Amino acid sequence: MITTQRNPPTSSLSPRSPSSQPFLLVSVTDPVKLGNGVQAYISYRVITKTNFPDYQGPEKIVIRRYSDFVWLRDRLFERYKGIFIPPLPEKSAVEKFRFSAEFIEMRRQALDVFVNRVASHRDLQQSDDLRLFLQADEETMERLRSYETGIFKKKPADLMQIFKDVQSKVSDVVLGKEKPVEESNPEYEKLKHYIFELENHLAEAQKHAYRLVKRHRELGQSLSDFGKAAKLLGACEGDALGKVFSELGAKSESLSLKLQKEAQQLLMNFEEPLKDYVRAVQSIKATIAERANAFRHQCELSETIKLKEINLDKLMLTRSDKVTEAEFEYRELKAESEEATRTFETIVRLMNEEIVRFQEQKTQDMGIAFHEFAKGQARLSNSIADAWRSLLPKLEACSPGSSNGKM
Amino acid sequence: MMGSENQGSEEALLCISRDEMDNLMLDDPLDNVSAGNTNTSSKSFSSYRSAMSSLADAHHPLSLPPAPAESDPLLSPPPYRDLRKPSAASDTSSYSEPPAYADVILSPLDEAAVNEINGLDPVSQSSSSSLLVPSSSSDHIRITVSNPQKEQETSNSLVPGGSTYVTYLITTRTNIREFNGKEFSVRRRFRDVITLSDRLAESYRGFFIPPRPDKNVVESQVMQKQEFVEQRRVALEKYLRRLAAHPVIRKSDELKVFLKVQGKLPLPTSTDMASRMLDGAVKLPKQLFGESAGVALQEVVQPAKGGRDLLRLFKELKQSVANDWGGSKPPVVEEDKEFLEKKERIQDLEQQLSNASQQAESLVKAQQDMGETIGELGLAFIKLTKFENEEAIFNTQRTRAADMKNVFTAAVKASRFYRELNAQTVKHLDTLHDYLGLMLSVHSAFSDRTSALLTVQTLLSELSSLQLRTDKLEAASSKIFGGDKSRIRKIEELKETKRVTEDAKYVATQEYERIKENNSRELERLDRERHADFLNMLKGFVLNQAGYAEKIADVWAKVAEETSGYTREST
Numbered sequence: 007m008i009t010t011q012r013n014p015p016t017s018s019l020s021p022r023s024p025s026s027q028p029f030l031l032v033s034v035t036d037p038v039k040l041g042n043g044v045q046a047y048i049s050y051r052v053i054t055k056t057n058f059p060d061y062q063g064p065e066k067i068v069i070r071r072y073s074d075f076v077w078l079r080d081r082l083f084e085r086y087k088g089i090f091i092p093p094l095p096e097k098s099a100v101e102k103f104r105f106s107a108e109f110i111e112m113r114r115q116a117l118d119v120f121v122n123r124v125a126s127h128r129d130l131q132q133s134d135d136l137r138l139f140l141q142a143d144e145e146t147m148e149r150l151r152s153y154e155t156g157i158f159k160k161k162p163a164d165l166m167q168i169f170k171d172v173q174s175k176v177s178d179v180v181l182g183k184e185k186p187v188e189e190s191n192p193e194y195e196k197l198k199h200y201i202f203e204l205e206n207h208l209a210e211a212q213k214h215a216y217r218l219v220k221r222h223r224e225l226g227q228s229l230s231d232f233g234k235a236a237k238l239l240g241a242c243e244g245d246a247l248g249k250v251f252s253e254l255g256a257k258s259e260s261l262s263l264k265l266q267k268e269a270q271q272l273l274m275n276f277e278e279p280l281k282d283y284v285r286a287v288q289s290i291k292a293t294i295a296e297r298a299n300a301f302r303h304q305c306e307l308s309e310t311i312k313l314k315e316i317n318l319d320k321l322m323l324t325r326s327d328k329v330t331e332a333e334f335e336y337r338e339l340k341a342e343s344e345e346a347t348r349t350f351e352t353i354v355r356l357m358n359e360e361i362v363r364f365q366e367q368k369t370q371d372m373g374i375a376f377h378e379f380a381k382g383q384a385r386l387s388n389s390i391a392d393a394w395r396s397l398l399p400k401l402e403a404c405s406p407g408s409s410n411g412k413m
Numbered sequence: 414m415m416g417s418e419n420q421g422s423e424e425a426l427l428c429i430s431r432d433e434m435d436n437l438m439l440d441d442p443l444d445n446v447s448a449g450n451t452n453t454s455s456k457s458f459s460s461y462r463s464a465m466s467s468l469a470d471a472h473h474p475l476s477l478p479p480a481p482a483e484s485d486p487l488l489s490p491p492p493y494r495d496l497r498k499p500s501a502a503s504d505t506s507s508y509s510e511p512p513a514y515a516d517v518i519l520s521p522l523d524e525a526a527v528n529e530i531n532g533l534d535p536v537s538q539s540s541s542s543s544l545l546v547p548s549s550s551s552d553h554i555r556i557t558v559s560n561p562q563k564e565q566e567t568s569n570s571l572v573p574g575g576s577t578y579v580t581y582l583i584t585t586r587t588n589i590r591e592f593n594g595k596e597f598s599v600r601r602r603f604r605d606v607i608t609l610s611d612r613l614a615e616s617y618r619g620f621f622i623p624p625r626p627d628k629n630v631v632e633s634q635v636m637q638k639q640e641f642v643e644q645r646r647v648a649l650e651k652y653l654r655r656l657a658a659h660p661v662i663r664k665s666d667e668l669k670v671f672l673k674v675q676g677k678l679p680l681p682t683s684t685d686m687a688s689r690m691l692d693g694a695v696k697l698p699k700q701l702f703g704e705s706a707g708v709a710l711q712e713v714v715q716p717a718k719g720g721r722d723l724l725r726l727f728k729e730l731k732q733s734v735a736n737d738w739g740g741s742k743p744p745v746v747e748e749d750k751e752f753l754e755k756k757e758r759i760q761d762l763e764q765q766l767s768n769a770s771q772q773a774e775s776l777v778k779a780q781q782d783m784g785e786t787i788g789e790l791g792l793a794f795i796k797l798t799k800f801e802n803e804e805a806i807f808n809t810q811r812t813r814a815a816d817m818k819n820v821f822t823a824a825v826k827a828s829r830f831y832r833e834l835n836a837q838t839v840k841h842l843d844t845l846h847d848y849l850g851l852m853l854s855v856h857s858a859f860s861d862r863t864s865a866l867l868t869v870q871t872l873l874s875e876l877s878s879l880q881l882r883t884d885k886l887e888a889a890s891s892k893i894f895g896g897d898k899s900r901i902r903k904i905e906e907l908k909e910t911k912r913v914t915e916d917a918k919y920v921a922t923q924e925y926e927r928i929k930e931n932n933s934r935e936l937e938r939l940d941r942e943r944h945a946d947f948l949n950m951l952k953g954f955v956l957n958q959a960g961y962a963e964k965i966a967d968v969w970a971k972v973a974e975e976t977s978g979y980t981r982e983s984t
Contacts, residue, residue: 238769239769376976388963
């Protein structure tokens with residue numbers, strides 16, 4: 007399970023004072039399949055326990071579905087530029103798998119982690135959208151959700167692309183392949199490079215982790231088949247030897263079950279955290295794109311202003327009657343430009359803080375993932391050893407040296 | 414935690430290229446694992462080819478540097494079943510409870526340790542350790558096949574330009590009296606082995622003679638000559654050792670001559686088939702026109718062979734058709750119910766063996782895949798660790814890198830353990846494969862019996878038809894006063910033929926009985942030995958699995974320990 011920092015003891019994120027202070031705890035539970043056929047979907051119970059002022063406390067329960075979470079994520083992304091918005095689990099899944107118990111559970115967990123990360127983030131937790139998400143009744147939520155998709159149609163094309171994501175598009179924007187204007191900040195360059203490289207490495211690790219899950223299932227299957235074959239062979243042999251074969255077969259089959267179980271554990275506790283890590287990095291890439299946009303916007307504005315200034319001077323010299331208008335436009339532009347600069351600088355500042363938080367969180371997350379992984383492997387191997395060892399006394403008893411039933 | 418004191422070794426780790434990574438892992442003072450022997454051991458067993466080719470695979474990400482091509486087979490690990498021991502009873506004395514695994518982890522993981530894990534006694538057959546056979550049944554013989562060499566075909570060859578063939582050095586060490594010698598070596602080529610096998614099949618009808626290696630072992634064209642030669646060498650060694658393990662065949666003249674006589678193998682070769690065909694064609698007219706006196710006695714002892722005995726073949730064919738169609742009531746039927754039951758049981762066994770053998774192969778494949786994937790996962794983390802360390806700005810990154818290092822170290826170790834586990838598993842489960850192969854010789858022995866019975870039945874039919882003809886002639890001739898000279902002569906000839914045929918029938922019946930006896934004794938031996946061998950196999954398999962599972966568990970337990978500081982804070 008992925009960690010969440012609800013009460014981070016060593017976090018540098020927000021200095022927490024003693025216990026009677028504001029808290030916001032959320033849990034996503036009880037997945038239920040609703041609807042029919044193609045339109046079937048899963049709904050979740052979202053339980054909020056809080057003492058925040060604007061919230062209906064102490065507890066409030068609402069029903070939400072996946073697209074509601076998407077709405078929240080999009081809103082946060084829009085509003086809190088510069089902050090690494092926690093990632094959501096992927097939307098699409100192979101149709102057959104979409105309603106399997108394991109998939110639903112994994113998604114539930116991931117959604118739970120998502121909303122808690124938002125709720126424990128110093129800035130994000132202040133979000134009105136979060137409050138709406140956690141508190142609004144279902145009809146309101148539905149309205150908000152469909153309204154938003156309407157809005158999005160009007161958004162600038164490149165922002166949409168970030169969500170629909172084609173990575174190369176993002177990287178093009180970021181690496182400045184399309185727009186020549188970009189920051190010349192060596193440290194930032196290094197960070198960008200790091201993020202892109204990191205994604206590749208992580209994706210590879212995740213790929214192998216997934217394969218490992220498959221291998222466990224395959225080994226389980228072959229142990230099961232082998233066990234059956236051993237039993238059949240035992241039936242053929244008969245007597246003491248036959249019994250031993252049977253027992254071996256039975257052990258083999260029981261180990262097969264253990265392997266299948268461990269495969270599922272691996273999927274949830276090891277592969278999923280790695281996937282989550284990849285998603286987090288992708289979220290950072292989206293923020294990087296935002297920053298590039300903000301920078302570009304700021305540059306464009308300052309270019310435009312220069313032109314306007316020149317124009318204004320010209321107009322003033324010729325004592326044109328367009329001067330007032332031009333001055334007005336100029337002042338507006340100036341304000342816009344300052345706003346753009348502020349936006350950009352906020353993003354830069356936030357990103358610097360966020361990167362620290364991100365690294366800390368990931369070390370924590372991966373530490374736990376590794377721990378669970380190692381524990382699982384050790385536990386599995388130990389039960390394998392025990393199972394096989396338990397056969398030894400019977401094998402010993404069968405030896406020609408001791409009393410036995412020969413053919 | 415990564416403190417500055419570890420920076421030095423870590424940098425050393427990070428500076429090396431990926432190819433050197435394996436060697437570095439090997440030199441890591443925390444686990445001394447010696448490379449060479451493990452790799453050799455995985456090369457010398459060719460049964461599970463797909464598994465084996467990858468086990469010895471040079472492009473496995475974590476594969477060890479390849480062992481030298483000419484590895485002395487004397488150093489290669491012995492076959493799991495100690496074939497020297499004539500009686501199965503002593504096999505289990507080689508089992509002892511393996512030592513605690515904690516001890517073994519830190520010691521070099523060479524062949525001896527690997528055997529220890531499985532409770533096998535150490536290799537050398539000259540070691541008179543108390544674990545070996547008790548001295549009372551001390552007949553032993555050890556054969557090794559080595560040193561393949563190319564030689565030139567001499568002028569006899571039909572192929573112009575001279576072709577080359579390979580000879581193998583066959584070394585025998587024995588204390589069996591019949592061999593009149595302690596140690597001797599000869600060079601033989603594969604053709605000689607075929608000759609040996611064919612001659613044994615003739616002399617030892619009814620016995621379960623171990624099947625010889627296939628003529629064409631090369632499955633894919635891609636296999637290098639060297640690999641092919643090596644596979645064949647291994648197969649030959651296995652075959653000869655099995656022959657030597659057979660209580661009756663080990664004392665045969667054929668084997669003795671094969672192992673001992675220098676120079677050309679002094680056994681009639683099967684390529685004399687051509688001349689036999691000629692012989693048969695020459696004899697046939699005589700036989701058809703009744704000039705020869707029936708079947709030569711000594712030939713009755715052999716099944717009718719294509720070249721030589723065309724007439725006999727026709728007759729026996731006729732007989733078997735008659736048997737099948739139930740036309741004439743066969744005087745001798747295979748009425749031995751017990752035998753029929755046993756035959757059925759053998760068939761059942763064969764089916765289950767085949768199934769088990771297949772599943773064993775899948776198991777081996779799955780284990781191999783598991784090991785590979787864990788290794789690849791480890792590699793991915795090696796790269797991540799290196800990357801994080803290189804790009805580290807924050808200490809949290811270095812911490813994470815250190816955690817990842819623990820994981821990949823464990824993964825690499827686990828991967829190696831899986832590979833070793835698998836090499837051993839192959840060895841053990843090979844027993845299934847071996848016995849499956851042995852089923853061939855059982856079929857062969859059973860068909861020896863069938864054809865001997867057919868010969869007897871044919872002769873019986875022959876006798877009864879001769880009698881019929883004699884009676885007819887006598888009846889006809891008695892009607893003529895003074896006798897019918899030509900008829901009387903004919904009757905005398907028939908009576909002579911009948912006498913010879915009776916003798917032949919007697920011999921054939923003896924042969925049939927002999928073969929029946931052989932079958933029966935061999936069946937008993939098969940059951941006995943199989944029982945023991947399977948037990949050993951199971952023990953070895955189980956111990957092996959348990960042993961390696963424990964080692965792997967320890968490796969991961971260590972990582973769990975090292976990462977135990979990360980506790981989950983969720984409710």
